[in-house]
Amino acid sequence: MDNNRQQQCTTVAPSNRRILLHAPLVLLLVASGPCFSADGETEAGRVNEIAGTNGAPNAAPRDLQPTVVSIQIAQADSVPPPHATTPIAQASDASMQIAQASSPQPTMPTTVVVEPEAPPSSAPVPAAQATNTPAPVAQTPDAPMLLAQAENAQPPDASTLPAPTMSDTSAPPSPAPIAPASDTPPKAVQTAPTAPSIAPTQTAQASGTPLPNSPAPVPQMPGTPPPSSPAPNSQTPGAQLPGEPTQRSQGPDVETPNPQAPNLRTADVETVRNDVFGLAASGGAVKALDEAKARPDAFSAVDIAQLEELAIRQQVRGGRDKSRSMTSSDRFDGIDNALRAADDLDKRMPTTPEYTPVRTALAGDRTVAYAARGDMKTAVTTFETIPSDAEISIDALSAVGDAYLYLSEPGKANAVYERALKQATASPTDRATRGFQYGARTRPIELREGLFWSYIDQGRATDAKQVLDDMGNALPPAKDVQTVGPEESDYLRYYRLRAQYLIFTGHVDQGIAALEELEKQVPFNAEIRAAHADAVSGQSHPRQAIAMYRASLTDHPDSVEMLAGLGRAALTADDYATAKNVDQTLDNTFPDSGAVRGFKRDYNAYRSPVFTTDLSYEHGNSALADNSFTSDSYVYSQPFGDNWRVFSHTFFGYAQTDSGNVSRTRTGVGGDYRHGPLTVQGEVTRSFGSDGRTGGRGSIAYALNDYWTVSGGLDTNDNSLPWKAYAAHIWGRSANVSVVYRQNDRREVKLSYGVSRYSDSNLHQEISATATQRVYTSANQQVNVSLDLGTDSNTRQDAPYFNPNRDYAAAATVMHQLTLWKKGDMGLQQRVSVSGGVYNERGFGTSALWSARLEHAWTFKHDITLSYGVEVSSHAYDGERERSETGFMSVNLPF
Incomplete structure (x- = not known):
């Protein structure tokens, strides 16, 4: 007994x-x-x-x-x-x-x-x-x-x-x-x-196929409500609580395990659930899942699925950290394993309402994984399947915000960053972020940086400045800054963004000076050096930027942003061998990097065939032609041998004059060679009609450095003669040279000389000088002032076309550019130019000249550009004032 x-x-x-x-x-x-x-x-x-x-x-x-x-x-x-x-x-x-x-x-x-x-x-x-x-x-x-x-x-x-x-x-x-x-x-x-x-x-699975090691289903009568089975101190997984604005997508409100580790095989149900869910939320989801499977009396099938989702979340997190810290081709192995596990769980879960919150959380995990994998379109597609009122983790919101920026959708990125920032600054931590809240995680300052760039990509400088102010106010006093951990570089991030904001809003010199000052304090920081080189490259100094990138890569050979910046600067400088080497080095290993994406976009545009055309129609300038239309088009092949292209060129013109109507068609084929500072282009041409002839055209340009460029050209059958000359069956040869000094993108001076010999023995010469200075720059506006001086001379006096013996012109032009729309890489700019000056023709005195011009310039994805506009001008020819109206359009289309 x-x-x-x-x-x-x-x-x-x-x-x-x-x-x-x-x-x-x-x-x-x-x-x-x-x-x-x-x-x-x-x-x-x-x-x-x-x-x-x-x-x-x-x-x-x-x-x-x-x-x-x-x-x-x-x-x-x-x-x-x-x-x-x-x-x-x-x-x-x-x-x-x-x-x-x-x-x-x-x-x-x-x-x-x-x-x-x-x-x-x-x-x-x-x-x-x-x-x-x-x-x-x-x-x-x-x-x-x-x-x-x-x-x-x-x-x-x-x-x-x-x-x-x-x-x-x-x-x-x-x-x-x-x-x-x-x-x-x-x-x-x-x-x-x-x-x-x-x-x-056991809490039974309501319907569908039970998950492995999950409790068996309990039959339920049709038309009767399911039995209530709340766990101690927990909400039913996914339940919408009264008065809650969002769908509860996670399990119990548990963030940490019990203070003293119990024996999970013998502890009571409440203790087991609290400890298992706390363990899962604090980084031990795999162990928690094993413990839950050993206690089917305490966990329902939905609980098991939820713990599997948290285990997958932990895999995603680890895979993301691995991909960020590696540069080898296997950097995505962890993420790929997590995605396969997510697919498997999704297939095994029944399509019943009680599993909807788990699917929502799983969609958030997939969003993080796809964004970390660089598959931004799939990340966005996955995120957009999540109900708008569902709880979403901060990391998922941050990931899809990065994806939206990557895909040039800054407006959508702005919305998710703001939502993530609201959750990140709330107390306590939102339930949906469980499993991401231990160790290194997405912090508010990172969300504010993403929000800052989303405003920059929309041209909203005022809002971007407010984000910077909020970032500065959220920083702790300098004396309280930790010297270890991710918080160590928060002040550096803040001051870097302030310098970049100055550059974006037109205070380029101040921004570059701020970056240089930061570089003196932290001379080996990769982000500061990359930002500095980017700023220099943006000032039309690509060769100087290339030297800076290469010097920085010596200290940071694994910096992907630095390597991508080198590639973009090399494309600008026509150093295609370097760009090709960068492309081969990057390969497809870093699809998640925005810097790499920018370089790949430009490199693919360079590797593509290109079509360009310039169209113009003018009415009312009877001294030259009553009406005229011109089209000048090129089709370039893909590059071969890094530096070579072949192209075809077609010029067509038609004019109505008091001497009759005239048309001109000229085609040619040629080659284009670009290698670093040297650009050479040559073609063999043939014009058609009664005055058709075979000829050639060629040009050469050489950049001495980032400031000075010299160029020259030769044409044996010039297309720029007055229309009445062509009507009189006159053709001509021409040559020109020019020198350009470009201090930066805000200041430029150009001097050129051209000479033409017409078939009627007339010798035409012209000299011109142009100086341009930007006088105002803001985030969305620019104002340039230009001064143009020129003089022409001709040796023949009785020509059947406008042919002054000597004339002079001086004009000042003010151009205002306004960004009407901006969306990442795409944008619409409006340019309004007003010009006024004087014109003197020997024998006819001095008269005023003026013009007004309106232009819209579009930039689309893949470096496609389109511009069009109208111009009205007034000019005196041989003492007779003429007013003309002109319409124009230009297209650059890589395909």
Whole structure:
């Protein structure tokens, strides 16, 4: 008998199998020793307590904890269910009542799970009694007692597990399924000894295929609500709480494990759930999933799926960190494994509402993974499947914000960055970010940087400045800055962005000076040096920038941003060998880098065939032509040998003059060679018509450095003669040279000389000088002032075309450029130019000249540009004032 005191006995029947209890057998089981009594004591008064009719039962000793499975009594309809009411079953029911009334009270009760068969659809479902509420045992002569156990209901050592403690006011951790009742249903009873149960009936999966190691499903009547099964101190996974604006997409509000690590195999359900979910949220999701699978009594199928999602989230996080720290071709292996695991989980989850929050969280994980993988379009597509009112982690929002910026969608990026920043600055941490909140994670200053660039890419300088102010206000005092960890470089990030903001808003010299000052304080910081080189390259000094990039790559050979910057500067400087080497080095290893994406875009445009055309139509300048139209088009091949292209060139013109109508068509084929500072172009041409002839055209340019460029050209069949000259069957040869000094993108001086010999022996010469200075720059506006001086001379006096012996012109032009629209790489700029000056023609005196011009310039993806506009001008020719209107269009189309 002493040995029997420590023995526990559990009566278990196979899953989904009905066992009919013979009355003598039940009496024998009840009357037999240790399974129903620990010490053989009998107390008649405790019979009613077991039946639930005499108040709350007393607590059992802590060292005598039974293995318990909840009892559920099936209630039958007045019409017997398919497997109901045999004489043996009725005898069994009667014998059980006798046994409950007469047998001694056991201190170590065995409780049996009763899994009912699916009742008729019209059967009502009564609510279960609270554990401390007395209720009569509801029995009908037609209702058999069924014994069943759900699949996987007990872990291997379940017979020795302690039970959780239930208070008088709390519901059981996972109440047993509600039994169907008859048309006049009596109250169902749920027995509960004082010693709480170790294995409450499992929370069942509502529908669909169960996940591996998950509890078996419990049948549910059609038209009846599912049973409530809240876990202690937790919300039902994914439930929308009253008054909540967003869908709850995660499980219990647990962020850390229990202070003292319990034995998860023997702890009560509440302790197990808190510790497992806390472990999962704090970086141990894989271990938490293993622990949860070992305790199917405490975790539903949805809980298991949720823990699998948190484990995948942990894989995504680790894979992202790996990809950021590596430069080899296998840097995405971890992310790829996480994506495969996410696909597998998604396929195994049933398409039922209770799994929707898990799918939402999984979509957030995939968004982070795809963005880290560089598959930005898929990241955006995945993110946009998430309901707008669902909880989304900060890292998922940040990732899709980066993807939107990458895809030139700064407006959408702006919205998600703002939402992420609101969540990041809220207290406590939002539930959806669990699993990303330990260790290095997306911080508010990183979100503000993304928000800053989203405003810059939209041309919203004022909003960008406000973000910088917020960033500065959020920084701790300098004396409190940590010298280790990610916070160490926060001030450096802030001052770098301030310098870049100055450059963007037109204060280029101040911005570059600020970067140089930062570089003196942190001379080996890669981000500062890359920003400095980018700024220099943007000032039309690509060769100087190339030297800076190469020097920095000596100290930072693994800097992807530095290498991409070198490639872009090399393209600008026509150093295609360097650009090709950069492209081969980067290969497809860094699709997630915005800098690499910018270089690849420009490099692919360079590698593409290109079509360019300039169209013009002029009306009203009768001294030259009453109406005229010209088209000048080139089609360039793909480059070969890094530096060579072949091209075809077609010029077409048509004019109406007082001497008659005239048209001119000239085609040619040639080659284009560009190698660093040298550019050479040559073509063989043929003009058509009665005056057609074969000729050639060539040009050469050489950049001495980033400031000085010299060029020259030669044409044996010039297209720029006056239209009346062509009408008189006159053609000409021409040559020109020029020198350009370009200090930066704000100041330029050009001097040129041209000479032409016409077939009528006229020698035409012209000299011109142009100086341009930007006088105002802001984020969206620029104002340039130009001064143009020129003089022409001709040797023939009686030519049939406008041919002054000598003339002079001086004009000043003010050009205002306004950015009307900006979206990442794309934009629309409006340019308005007004020009005024004087014109002097020998023999006809001095007169005023003026012009006004409106132009729209579009920039699209893949370096496609389109510009068009109109111009009105007034000019005196041989003392007669002429006014003309001109329309023009230019296209540059890589394809």
